[in-house]
Amino acid sequence: MRSLWAIYRREMSHYFVSPIAYVVGGVFLGVGGFFFNGILTFMMQQAIQMGFEAAQMGSAPNLNVPGMVVQNFFAVLGSLTLFLVPMLTMGVYAEEKKRGTIELLMTSPIRDWVIVLGKFLATLSVYAILLVPTLAYDAFLFHYSSPAPSWKILVAGYVGVLLLAAALIALGQFLSSLTENQIVAAVLTFGVFLILWVLDLGAANSTGTIGTLFKQLSLVRRYNDFTMGVMDLASMVYFVSFAAFMVFLTLRSIDSMRWRRA
DSSP: OOOHHHHHHHHHHHHSSSSHHHHHHHHHHHHHHHHHHHHHHHHHHHHHHHHHHHHHHSSOOOOOHHHHHHHHHHHHHHHHHHHHHHHHHTTTHHHHHHHHHHHHHHHSSSSSHHHHHHHHHHHHHHHHHHHHHGGHHHHHHHHHHHSOOOHHHHHHHHHHHHHHHHHHHHHHHHHHHTTSSSHHHHHHHHHHHHHHHHHHHTTTTTHHHHHHHHHHHOHHHHHHHHHHTTHEEEEEEEHHHHHHHHHHHHHHHHHHHHHOOO
């Protein structure tokens, strides 16, 4: 546990000593705040329009504005995660190789799985820290909206976005372990994420066996359940399994690196 804690602290300090976390955090919160304001404005306009139409027809409007804002905002967070995770993972191993510090880790008595797990947990922690300021948006809705957003949707949304981030971070770190160039790692990671996204869109209207398979394996489609307040156990197991498999592949990549240097 001491070795794991040492790797974890080392990676956390690397993120916050360098401008990576601050740049990614600024972009994440700036873009997130912009979309939150846009979604809130749009939903309020829709509610006003539906109110006028309902008044003309003598019925009551039926639009849960806070709930719709929360659902759409978590959908935006999921999309932002696809773009921002490559920035967090691109240098995890690629920069270590470029600077030669990976040699110190490879020759240290620390086991490979401790190195891989420590780096993964540190990156996931940074992402979780970036999510904390978004709670201010939820507090705003609770204070000014009536009825207040459902706690079920909020909890499911944050659980879902953390699981999605864990899966993508594990994948991104595996891809970073395959190259010595951060830019190559970032482009490769973003490219794979984009393929996953496009495959999900392509399978949306497919009814064949391949389309069904893509739907079952889609990270994005499984995440959408969480944005609607559904914490499906199968989806949670899928995300955890996906992340664990990517961590395993990263471990094998690091292990092969050690053998090449032996």
